[in-house]
Amino acid sequence: MLRRSVLGAIAGLLLIGGAGMAMGKTLIYASAMSGQLVDGSGRPAAGVTITRTWQTSSKTGSDSTTTDDDGRFAFGSVEQRSLFGGLNPGTPLIDQQFTHDMTGTPKMFLRMSKRSFGPNSELDGRPINLVCRADTDPEPGPGPILSSTCRILD
Structure with a gap:
């Protein structure tokens, strides 16, 4: 009898846990x-390492990629599954900085902010596709693009 009760309790927890995960939310800290x-x-600029660093008030992370022969690069989204993520009443502020090592020393070429955990919220839902210059210093940008050597492609 005790064994059946323990197995029943474990099965109940698994069901509740599974339902809870289905009710959870995916938080996107940095969009693709x-x-x-x-x-x-x-x-x-071929063969250049590009590093993306992101930071909130409680989390930080980074990833890197290398440009191909055409100078192209891509980053996937940075996501975290959260059981209670949809219940957070605050608005996140996620700072993202992109640097390249073309000169041997990391140089920032893009800094932008993200104020929601939704996909592509950096550019109000538009996909992020940029052409960036490696040789100039960042200038103030519009909206969530705080400083940049980049122009947005449609």
């Missing part, structure tokens, strides 16, 4: 994006 890094003459 693609781009191209070019030099001062507009030529592709």
